Amino acid sequence: xxxxxxxxxxxxxxxxxxxxxxxxxxxxxxxxxxxxxxxxxxxxxxxxxxxxxxxxxxxxxxxxxxxxxxxxxxxxxxxxxxxxxxxxxxxxxxxxxxxxxxxxxxxxxxxxxxxxxxxxxxxxxxxxxxxxxxxxxxxxxxxxxxxxxxxxxxxxxxxxxxxxxxxxxxxxxxxxxxxxxxxxxxxxxxxxxxxxxxxxxxxxxxxxxxxxxxxxxxxxxxxxxxxxxxxxxxxxxxxxxxxxxxxxxxxxxxxxxxxxxxxxxxxxxxxxxxxxxxxxxxxxxxxxxxxxxxxxxxxxxxxxxxxxxxxxxxxxxxxxxxxxxxxxxxxxxxxxxxxxxxxxxxxxxxxxxxxxxxxxxxxxxxxxxxxxx
Amino acid sequence: xxxxxxxxxxxxxxxxxxxxxxxxxxxxxxxxxxxxxxxxxxxxxxxxxxxxxxxxxxxxxxxxxxxxxxxxxxxxxxxxxxxxxxxxxxxxxxxxxxxxxxxxxxxxxxxxxxxxxxxxxxxxxxxxxxxxxxxxxxxxxxxxxxxxxxxxxxxxxxxxxxxxxxxxxxxxxxxxxxxxxxxxxxxxxxxxxxxxxxxxxxxxxxxxxxxxxxxxxxxxxxxxxxxxxxxxxxxxxxxxxxxxxxxxxxxxxxxxxxxxxxxxxxxxxxxxxxxxxxxxxxxxxxxxxxxxxxxxxxxxxxxxxxxxxxxxxxxxxxxxxxxxxxxxxxxxxxxxxxxxxxxxxxxxxxxxxxxxxxxxxxxxxxxxxxxxxxxxxxxxxxxxxxxxxxxxxxxxxxxxxxxxx
Numbered sequence: 001x002x003x004x005x006x007x008x009x010x011x012x013x014x015x016x017x018x019x020x021x022x023x024x025x026x027x028x029x030x031x032x033x034x035x036x037x038x039x040x041x042x043x044x045x046x047x048x049x050x051x052x053x054x055x056x057x058x059x060x061x062x063x064x065x066x067x068x069x070x071x072x073x074x075x076x077x078x079x080x081x082x083x084x085x086x087x088x089x090x091x092x093x094x095x096x097x098x099x100x101x102x103x104x105x106x107x108x109x110x111x112x113x114x115x116x117x118x119x120x121x122x123x124x125x126x127x128x129x130x131x132x133x134x135x136x137x138x139x140x141x142x143x144x145x146x147x148x149x150x151x152x153x154x155x156x157x158x159x160x161x162x163x164x165x166x167x168x169x170x171x172x173x174x175x176x177x178x179x180x181x182x183x184x185x186x187x188x189x190x191x192x193x194x195x196x197x198x199x200x201x202x203x204x205x206x207x208x209x210x211x212x213x214x215x216x217x218x219x220x221x222x223x224x225x226x227x228x229x230x231x232x233x234x235x236x237x238x239x240x241x242x243x244x245x246x247x248x249x250x251x252x253x254x255x256x257x258x259x260x261x262x263x264x265x266x267x268x269x270x271x272x273x274x275x276x277x278x279x280x281x282x283x284x285x286x287x288x289x290x291x292x293x294x295x296x297x298x299x300x301x302x303x304x305x306x307x308x309x310x311x312x313x314x315x316x317x318x319x320x321x322x323x324x325x326x327x328x329x330x331x332x333x334x335x336x337x338x339x340x341x342x343x344x345x346x347x348x349x350x351x352x353x354x355x356x357x358x359x360x361x362x363x364x365x366x367x368x369x370x371x372x373x
Numbered sequence: 374x375x376x377x378x379x380x381x382x383x384x385x386x387x388x389x390x391x392x393x394x395x396x397x398x399x400x401x402x403x404x405x406x407x408x409x410x411x412x413x414x415x416x417x418x419x420x421x422x423x424x425x426x427x428x429x430x431x432x433x434x435x436x437x438x439x440x441x442x443x444x445x446x447x448x449x450x451x452x453x454x455x456x457x458x459x460x461x462x463x464x465x466x467x468x469x470x471x472x473x474x475x476x477x478x479x480x481x482x483x484x485x486x487x488x489x490x491x492x493x494x495x496x497x498x499x500x501x502x503x504x505x506x507x508x509x510x511x512x513x514x515x516x517x518x519x520x521x522x523x524x525x526x527x528x529x530x531x532x533x534x535x536x537x538x539x540x541x542x543x544x545x546x547x548x549x550x551x552x553x554x555x556x557x558x559x560x561x562x563x564x565x566x567x568x569x570x571x572x573x574x575x576x577x578x579x580x581x582x583x584x585x586x587x588x589x590x591x592x593x594x595x596x597x598x599x600x601x602x603x604x605x606x607x608x609x610x611x612x613x614x615x616x617x618x619x620x621x622x623x624x625x626x627x628x629x630x631x632x633x634x635x636x637x638x639x640x641x642x643x644x645x646x647x648x649x650x651x652x653x654x655x656x657x658x659x660x661x662x663x664x665x666x667x668x669x670x671x672x673x674x675x676x677x678x679x680x681x682x683x684x685x686x687x688x689x690x691x692x693x694x695x696x697x698x699x700x701x702x703x704x705x706x707x708x709x710x711x712x713x714x715x716x717x718x719x720x721x722x723x724x725x726x727x728x729x730x731x732x733x734x735x736x737x738x739x740x741x742x743x744x745x746x747x748x749x750x751x752x753x754x755x756x757x758x759x760x761x762x763x764x765x766x767x768x769x770x771x772x773x774x775x776x777x778x
Contacts (some may be wrong), residue, residue: 067734069752071457071724100495101727107521108700109735123518126491126498132516132542135533139518142527257566293495297502323457325727329499332453333506348453 002216005192012242015202016087019051022204023090029118029151032094034076034103036266037124037289039282041163042140043095044205045155047213052201053094054240054262055079055353056087066267067109072102073323074353075238080106084113093150095143099293100326118150126294128287136283144279160278164271170205171267172214178264180219181256182311184230187219190255191245193253197263200239227256229284230371233313235259235304235334236320237292237327239351244319247357248364257311260319265290268303292326300330301337308342315371316346317364345371379628379656382586382621384614388593391610392435395600396478399427404549406486407504409670410599411493414515414538414686415545417603419488421561422551426488427481428600433464437646437756439477446757460725460756462500468650469507471619486549488541488586489514492696513544517690519641521698526691534687557683559601566677566685570604571611579663580713583634585618588662589649598673628661635659636777637714639706641736642706642721642729643667651770655719658774663713666728668707670694699732703739710744717722717777718748719770725754747771 002010011018023030031043034054043050055078064081082088096107096119107121144155165314177196180187188196196215199207230253234245239260251256255321258264271285289295290303308316316338320327335346347367349360387501399405402425406746408416419426436442437460445467446460452470454463472480487510489501498514503605505512506672515537542553575594578585586594594614601607621627627634636654640662645651652662671694677685694702709715720737737748748767 066738069722069724069730069734072731098495101731103729104495104519104521105699108698112735113699120518121521125518126514126516129540131533131536135518135529138527138529277758293498297499297506325458325496326499328455328458329462329496329503331455333503335453337506350455 003217003218003274004211005188005195008203008208008211008215009195010190011202012195012198016056016090018202021088022049029092030090031118032091033086033097034094035097035099035291036261037097037099037286037291038095038122039140039286040205040269040281041160041167041271042144042147042155043162044166045159046144046151047153048092048147048151049204051091052262053079053088054201054238055082057241057354059085059087061353066100067353068105068344071323073100073321076102076106076238078353080109083110085148091117095121095122095355097122097124099124099291100324105335116175120146124294125287133280133287136287137277140279140282144315147320157278157360161273164273164278164281165277166205168273169269170200170209170212171270173209173216174200174267176216177212178257179221179253182304185224185226186256187222189226190232190234190258191242193255194242194245194263197266200266201262217236226252226254228252230254230315230368231256231311231313233257233308233311233316234258234263235316235318236351237240237261238321239263241320241351241355244351244360247298247361248317253368257307257313259290259307261291264307292324294329297330297333299338300334301341304334304338305342308338308344314327314344315367316344317367318346318348319347319351321351322350374465377638378737379653382590382617383616384610384617385590385593387610387613388596391601391606392478392596396481398425399481400479404778405482405483406488407484407501408488409488409490409493409497409501411497411691413488413490413493414690415488415490415513415541416599417561417565417686418538418542418545418553418558420603421508422545422549422553424486424545424549424551426600427484429465429481430461431596431600432459432468432478432481433756434646436464436468436477436647437758440647440758441473441477442756443758444473444646445471445761456757457724459494459496459500460754462496464756465500466503466663468511484508484510486510486545488545489511490517490690491515492517492519492690492693494695494726496727511544511548513541513548515541515690517696519696523697523701530691531684531729533686534690535683538683538686538690540579540714555682559679562677562682562685563679564608565606566679567608568611568675569675569677571608571615572598574665575615575618575705576669578615578622581622581627582637583625583629583631584661584663584712585621585627586639587628587652588640589652589664591668592644592649595668595672602672611617629656629659633659634661637663638662638717638719638740639710639713640657640665640667641706641733642723643726644721645753645761647758648761654770659662660717660774660777662719663715666694666702666706666711670702688749695728699735702732703736706736706740707743710740710746716746717773718746719773720748720750721744721755722750722752723755724752724760725756733765747773747776
């Protein structure tokens with residue numbers, strides 16, 4: 001029997017087959033999501049399987065370039081390219097959140113190309129004021145109604161509350177796994193942690209939580225983690241290329257924490273279970289997800305600096321995707337604050353879909369040498 | 374072919390004078406707020422509050438037209454703002470970090486306040502957030518939802534936007550120690566509405582053959598529509614622009630004489646501010662641009678009602694091309710191409726303006742299919758002159774002109 005970690009890693013590696021198998025086995029519909037700001041609970045309460053959409057790393061962008069220019073985010077271009085090529089046959093639609101322009105563009109283009117699929121747009125507010133929350137509740141109510149029409153089934157309050165419980169348990173377990181990395185010798189690497197989180201975007205949440213329970217037992221049995229003298233935090237948008245994590249962690253280096261969409265930003269929040277209106281609970285929980293486009297630099301700094309302190313990171317690597325304007329506009333001031341106020345050195349590397357790792361390796365190695373000096 | 378010298382409408386001189394006054398004001402008047410241009414309801418609020426608005430986006434256009442942007446962009450890059458960040462932002466940040474000895478128009482002063490709406494490009498919020506860090510001044514913003522289906526906007530969008538504006542007004546009053554009375558706000562909204570009414574009438578005149586006013590004249594007039602909206606000066610100047618254009622139509626006077634106007638084109642996206650002479654190149658070859666999505670769909674699209682100032686400002690914030698969907702833009706283009714008797718499309722795929730560029734390839738494809746007219750896509754940048762390649766752009770344009778015949 002493969003270990004929990006192996007099962008999670010293989011679900012990430014073989015995501016298309018795993019998702020297709022889930023669909024064949026359960027017969028449930030599947031909806032794709034971009035960014036961690038869309039409340040998955042709402043989708044699960046509708047009996048639909050949410051799938052976070054990332055491109056698979058085996059395909060040159062060809063068809064997508066006639067829709068999205070090369071100066072737009074290559075991850076999204078690769079995503080759209082693969083959608084056009086039918087690489088996500090299990091998908092029945094998508095929910096597009098208010099985020100960057102390229103993601104927003106997909107809303108109507110998706111509708112034009114996949115007219116029989118479910119497609120919705122969710123305006124996520126960029127504030128957490130009462131006005132913003134009240135708006136978000138109504139917006140979630142509209143999407144809930146759209147989902148009900150799509151599935152032909154009402155989303156009951158009980159199913160929503162249950163989905164919130166399941167979501168909270170999953171997030172809590174993810175945080176528990178992350179907490180283990182505070183140790184002097186972290187029992188799991190950054191790459192392993194990446195697979196743990198990424199598998200939560202593929203697998204059924206309860207199944208994933210079960211695997212995490214097993215993982216926690218397995219990790220408790222790991223007597224000694226690898227010797228680590230450099231502890232890093234990685235910050236960026238979608239830092240999904242496993243090769244990058246592997247390359248950074250070579251030789252006594254561990255990524256002990258992250259501030260990325262496909263990492264901690266996806267589960268650092270929790271959703272209140274006792275709030276009278278579960279939609280309001282979701283709105284309050286998800287309005288706090290700190291993505292580059294909705295969180296202020298001040299809030300991002302607070303988030304990152306707390307993490308640096310708690311996880312005892314002695315360096316920060318900004319791994320920002322080429323053409324990600326929001327992350328790139330945040331970076332200079334956030335970087336300055338980290339250096340000035342937390343006194344931790346940083347490195348900025350630009351990533352891209354199918355990027356050549358060799359030049360990045362040179363820069364990362366040089367940075368690590370300076371940290372060791 | 375040598376570029377012909379043409380007589381520009383006289384209103385350009387008045388606009389130039391108004392620009393001079395504005396740029397003098399933004400160096401001296403206090404309190405002053407950096408105010409985002411795009412569909413920003415807080416422009417009228419600033420005027421009603423007696424706060425001088427200054428517009429970094431407009432300043433970027435001016436810097437580009439005066440070929441100062443290259444240096445400012447380079448300065449911003451030296452301060453870690455990457456070259457793939459919008460050149461309006463880099464121009465502004467570069468100007469802040471290194472204005473140089475003689476910045477265009479004398480530059481703009483330091484702000485006391487930052488006033489933003491989120492109904493424009495997504496990353497603008499980050500730009501203003503960075504300004505908030507740099508200047509340590511309060512950032513007040515109106516958060517509006519993006520309207521993806523303008524034909525069926527949920528009712529609560531309007532309520533949210535109105536409460537956002539109301540909240541912003543309260544914050545401005547508190548922070549700046551000013552009182553924005555209902556009467557003053559109504560008056561600013563009324564003046565804004567008057568400017569918009571003249572602007573809409575001006576756009577209607579552009580349907581005339583020959584086309585009375587050039588696209589570079591219209592982009593000049595945008596200064597009045599955006600910067601002076603909510604002021605009597607703005608109303609007077611826009612009336613003057615309209616009157617002159619109207620007179621030109623009555624006299625049959627066009628950018629080109631009627632017999633020389635061979636083709637009417639639409640320009641999609643923002644012009645190359647450092648290369649506005651490109652319109653002269655087209656004119657020399659019998660082509661005029663009666664409209665552009667940039668002049669037509671972003672500002673001045675909302676009729677204002679002075680008796681309902683908050684509602685009017687909320688409509689402004691929710692409306693406009695920057696806050697809507699690609700399909701909405703394409704639908705408008707298909708209609709206006711017919712209404713303005715347009716027979717060719719020049720689309721700028723603008724690497725610095727994602728919000729106007731993400732749908733450009735789709736738009737061109739659909740326009741070609743549905744209207745069967747030629748189109749060219751030019752890959753460039755509105756402000757960063759380093760991106761402009763004369764050989765590539767002119768090749769594209771010449772091939773397009775050959776197709777037009």
